[in-house]
Amino acid sequence: MKKPSQTNPQAGREINPHLFEQVLSTSGVAMTIRDADLRPIFANQAFTDFYGYSLEDILDGRAEDVLPGTAQAPLGETVAPVMRLGQSWEGEYVIRTAGGRLCPVWGRFDPVLDDSGRLTHIISIMRDASVRLRLRNALTQSERHLRFLTENTRDCLFRLRLADRRFDYISPAVESITGHPPQDFYEVPGLFEGLVPDGWAEVHALWWNELLGGTCRHEYEFPIVHRNGSVRWINQRITLHAEPDGSAPAIEGILSDITVRHEAQEKLAVAQHSLNFIATSTSDIFFRMAIPDGTYDYLSPSVERFSGYSLREYESRPLFVRGVIHPDWQDYFREAWDEMCRGVVRPEYLFQFVHKSGEVRWARQRVVMHRDIHGRPIAIEGMASDATDYMNTVEALKKSEARFRALFEDSPISLWEEDLTRLKAHFDTLRAQGVTDFRRHFADHPEDLACCASLVEVVAVNKATLNLLRAGSKEDLLGRLDTVLTESSMRAFTEEMIILASGGFEYCGEITHRTLDGEIIWVMVHFSVPPEYRQTLARVIVSLQDVTPRKRAEQALAESEERYRALVENAQEGVAVIRDKAVVFVNHAMVRMLDTPCVELKNRDPMDLVHPDDQVWMRGRVAVYLAGRGDGPGAPFRVVRPDGTAVWVTLSLKPIRWNGARARLIILTDVTGHKLLEAELRAAHAGMESRVRRRTAELSEANARLTAEAEERRQARERILSLTQQLIHAQENERQRIARDLHDNVAQDLSSIVLNMETLFDGLPEVDEALRRRAEPVAEVVRGAIAAVREIAYGLRPPALDQLGLIRALENHCAETAGRTGLEVGFQAAGTEGMALDFDAEINVYRMVQEALNNTARHARADRVSVRLVRSHPELLIRVEDNGQGFDVTSRMAEAVAENRMGLRSMEERARLIGGTVEIQSLIGTGTRIVFRIPLDTIKRSAQAWNS
Numbered sequence: 001m002k003k004p005s006q007t008n009p010q011a012g013r014e015i016n017p018h019l020f021e022q023v024l025s026t027s028g029v030a031m032t033i034r035d036a037d038l039r040p041i042f043a044n045q046a047f048t049d050f051y052g053y054s055l056e057d058i059l060d061g062r063a064e065d066v067l068p069g070t071a072q073a074p075l076g077e078t079v080a081p082v083m084r085l086g087q088s089w090e091g092e093y094v095i096r097t098a099g100g101r102l103c104p105v106w107g108r109f110d111p112v113l114d115d116s117g118r119l120t121h122i123i124s125i126m127r128d129a130s131v132r133l134r135l136r137n138a139l140t141q142s143e144r145h146l147r148f149l150t151e152n153t154r155d156c157l158f159r160l161r162l163a164d165r166r167f168d169y170i171s172p173a174v175e176s177i178t179g180h181p182p183q184d185f186y187e188v189p190g191l192f193e194g195l196v197p198d199g200w201a202e203v204h205a206l207w208w209n210e211l212l213g214g215t216c217r218h219e220y221e222f223p224i225v226h227r228n229g230s231v232r233w234i235n236q237r238i239t240l241h242a243e244p245d246g247s248a249p250a251i252e253g254i255l256s257d258i259t260v261r262h263e264a265q266e267k268l269a270v271a272q273h274s275l276n277f278i279a280t281s282t283s284d285i286f287f288r289m290a291i292p293d294g295t296y297d298y299l300s301p302s303v304e305r306f307s308g309y310s311l312r313e314y315e316s317r318p319l320f321v322r323g324v325i326h327p328d329w330q331d332y333f334r335e336a337w338d339e340m341c342r343g344v345v346r347p348e349y350l351f352q353f354v355h356k357s358g359e360v361r362w363a364r365q366r367v368v369m370h371r372d373i374h375g376r377p378i379a380i381e382g383m384a385s386d387a388t389d390y391m392n393t394v395e396a397l398k399k400s401e402a403r404f405r406a407l408f409e410d411s412p413i414s415l416w417e418e419d420l421t422r423l424k425a426h427f428d429t430l431r432a433q434g435v436t437d438f439r440r441h442f443a444d445h446p447e448d449l450a451c452c453a454s455l456v457e458v459v460a461v462n463k464a465t466l467n468l469l470r471a472g473s474k475e476d477l478l479g480r481l482d483t484v485l486t487e488s489s490m491r492a493f494t495e496e497m498i499i500l501a502s503g504g505f506e507y508c509g510e511i512t513h514r515t516l517d518g519e520i521i522w523v524m525v526h527f528s529v530p531p532e533y534r535q536t537l538a539r540v541i542v543s544l545q546d547v548t549p550r551k552r553a554e555q556a557l558a559e560s561e562e563r564y565r566a567l568v569e570n571a572q573e574g575v576a577v578i579r580d581k582a583v584v585f586v587n588h589a590m591v592r593m594l595d596t597p598c599v600e601l602k603n604r605d606p607m608d609l610v611h612p613d614d615q616v617w618m619r620g621r622v623a624v625y626l627a628g629r630g631d632g633p634g635a636p637f638r639v640v641r642p643d644g645t646a647v648w649v650t651l652s653l654k655p656i657r658w659n660g661a662r663a664r665l666i667i668l669t670d671v672t673g674h675k676l677l678e679a680e681l682r683a684a685h686a687g688m689e690s691r692v693r694r695r696t697a698e699l700s701e702a703n704a705r706l707t708a709e710a711e712e713r714r715q716a717r718e719r720i721l722s723l724t725q726q727l728i729h730a731q732e733n734e735r736q737r738i739a740r741d742l743h744d745n746v747a748q749d750l751s752s753i754v755l756n757m758e759t760l761f762d763g764l765p766e767v768d769e770a771l772r773r774r775a776e777p778v779a780e781v782v783r784g785a786i787a788a789v790r791e792i793a794y795g796l797r798p799p800a801l802d803q804l805g806l807i808r809a810l811e812n813h814c815a816e817t818a819g820r821t822g823l824e825v826g827f828q829a830a831g832t833e834g835m836a837l838d839f840d841a842e843i844n845v846y847r848m849v850q851e852a853l854n855n856t857a858r859h860a861r862a863d864r865v866s867v868r869l870v871r872s873h874p875e876l877l878i879r880v881e882d883n884g885q886g887f888d889v890t891s892r893m894a895e896a897v898a899e900n901r902m903g904l905r906s907m908e909e910r911a912r913l914i915g916g917t918v919e920i921q922s923l924i925g926t927g928t929r930i931v932f933r934i935p936l937d938t939i940k941r942s943a944q945a946w947n948s
Contacts, residue, residue: 179227308356
């Protein structure tokens with residue numbers, strides 16, 4: 001503020017300082033006069049009243065109390081430079097009142113300059129800025145809240161000018177609703193109207209015209225096309241802001257995406273329509289009944305088809321349904337209604353009612369309870385259906401079950417009823433654990449098979465079962481089931497478990513059982529699961545049919561066939577069977593007689609063997625026989641061997657049945673010796689007929705010589721057989737002696753050497769460690785020699801054969817083979833008690849089984865082999881069977897001959913040595929079965945001969 005110039009009209013007039021001070025003091029605005037350094041030199045009354053400081057307080061040096069440190073620096077750094085420039089400054093800063101309160105103020109500082117423009121004083125005006133600050137802070141807070149809401153809500157806030165269809169504001173949420181960012185709406189007028197589908201264009205135009213005319217419906221719902229092409233439904237709530245002249249300049253509102261709600265409403269409408277359709281179309285009844293009034297809030301129209309009574313009749317009075325209930329069920333209804341009134345509902349209600357036509361029917365009803373906020377029952381909702389057919393089915397099922405029980409109990413066939421529900425759950429658990437091959441699983445985990453047996457629950461057995469197994473009662477039988485089951489039974493049980501676990505429902509097979517009094521019987525077992533129980537296995541029917549008589553008949557027939565076969569094989573006459581002009585059987589005597597292999601005999605026409613000179617006669621005799629006019633050619637005739645020699649034979653023909661078909665049995669008797677004698681006699685008779693009388697004595701003498709020669713030949717054959725048997729016996733005795741010497745002498749001596757080697761250095765205080773190490777290999781070599789000697793000794797003569805007998809020796813050998821090779825070797829002997837075998841038969845049988853097991857271990861790639869000895873008169877049958885890879889028997893025998901492998905051939909030779917045979921059955925992929933047939937009569941005769 002400058003002083004007035006000399007040209008000023010007021011120049012020369014001096015301002016009265018007292019007047020100036022009085023003007024400042026009477027002003028209601030807080031004012032101060034400051035020096036050039038902003039220090040107050042004068043303050044009016046308004047200043048001292050507002051801030052509590054007097055001018056003396058300020059002049060006494062309390063300026064720092066008025067301006068806190070936070071305000072002194074900004075004033076000194078900002079206001080002072082501005083004042084020195086001669087400019088005014090206004091702004092906000094903080095002062096501290098005399099009460100210590102920090103008070104925001106708005107101040108204006110004006111500079112006072114002298115004539116030279118130098119700053120002399122500063123006049124400041126201050127006003128309380130607390131209210132203004134609060135208003136500004138509130139406005140800032142409101143703006144921040146509004147911005148947060150508009151940017152974070154899913155709804156879109158907008159303001160749209162109607163005149164040019166431009167948005168003054170649209171919130172970012174519009175992008176989530178339409179797919180277009182807010183900038184697109186600012187830049188393109190009318191963009192929003194372009195999102196409306198064509199079908200809604202007219203409606204939208206009508207609404208727009210209404211807004212232009214000043215009419216607002218405030219809420220609108222319509223679809224728009226999203227930027228991605230999908231259709232969205234929106235709800236729009238708007239307010240129309242009109243100008244004073246009545247025009248409509250703008251609308252403000254909120255857009256909400258209601259697509260989900262709209263779809264839910266559509267689905268609800270469809271569901272409501274479906275529910276109405278079901279309620280009106282189904283034969284079941286839907287209802288809602290008030291409690292305790294018994295009036296219907298809702299009852300579906302199907303009630304008339306259900307009971308014959310109309311809706312109006314039910315709605316005419318409370319609890320009309322009570323009169324429909326059958327008289328026998330009235331107490332049941334009252335009890336149920338009392339429970340409902342107390343808030344108790346049952347899972348299901350089943351009762352009888354009387355149709356309007358008078359027919360008695362069954363109803364099934366399920367309800368839910370509704371309660372008020374205090375938990376008191378107010379209504380029930382439910383559905384009732386006609387259960388007449390169901391109850392008729394239940395009654396029929398009860399009658400069927402009664403008939404089943406009657407048939408079950410009185411059936412002449414043994415029947416078992418089992419519940420395998422727990423077993424089914426166990427199978428499901430195994431499948432969940434990844435088990436798919438149950439046969440392998442049970443083989444690897446036999447304990448799991450025992451677990452399956454414990455899960456089988458026998459529900460009932462009939463009388464025939466008790467009779468079959470000699471049980472006095474069901475409890476007696478079930479308490480001793482372990483004595484009923486045999487090895488065959490357990491195999492069948494294993495198959496049943498595999499079939500059930502693999503999804504099968506039926507099994508049939510023949511097994512053995514043991515009655516409670518110890519008798520072994522054969523039964524045909526059959527189990528099946530009825531179709532209605534295949535999901536749960538809650539009922540399984542097992543039947544047992546006694547087939548013991550048939551099995552015994554089959555066994556007797558097999559024994560008879562074996563006896564017949566033994567007779568035929570050991571007969572001196574040649575025996576053959578012809579069926580349809582083909583030779584189907586030839587015995588060894590026939591092969592020896594004709595010196596022709598069995599295979600070749602079977603492939604040739606028997607007439608081709610007849611001597612050419614005898615064929616015409618022979619064919620005539622056979623034709624007469626076939627015509628039924630004779631018993632076949634009885635006179636001798638000749639057959640020709642491959643080497644051209646002729647054999648005189650007699651022929652016997654008999655009709656038989658072979659494998660169920662008609663055939664002829666041919667028996668050839670070698671009479672060559674008789675024919676030769678006859679020829680010689682005829683020649684002698686022809687040449688010496690004239691000297692018959694003279695040479696009668698000579699002929700008698702010649703006849704005597706011939707008879708003596710025949711007797712001598714017979715005795716020679718017997719001596720040769722005896723010598724052969726003695727030679728074999730001597731060989732085996734020698735082997736036994738050598739084996740015993742090796743074991744008792746050589747092995748014992750070697751054992752002594754080992755013992756001496758081990759104690760060689762005992763008692764010696766200091767022995768060189770190198771010497772000890774050199775001695776140890778020597779001991780190991782001797783131990784190996786001991787093992788080799790014992791193995792040689794056992795090979796020459798198995799000691800178990802002499803000590804335990806054939807059966808125990810074979811059983812021990814099977815166990816040893818199992819431990820040595822890892823094979824599962826099963827051994828079983830039947831009917832061998834008290835069987836007397838000679839020395840030769842025992843060692844040969846042992847060697848044959850030993851060779852068969854060795855072949856299985858080396859070549860079969862099997863994991864299971866079984867050895868069975870069965871005494872089946874007139875033979876001892878030995879069967880070795882494995883589950884290996886099998887082989888082609890014919891080709892393997894040919895390869896064995898070509899490669900000088902004698903395993904199979906040695907078994908055949910040993911069997912033939914004791915009068916037996918070997919039959920090898922095998923195919924690739926099916927395992928191998930070797931059957932030895934040893935005639936018991938031959939063995940017994942040999943045993944008696946040795947004993948004598």
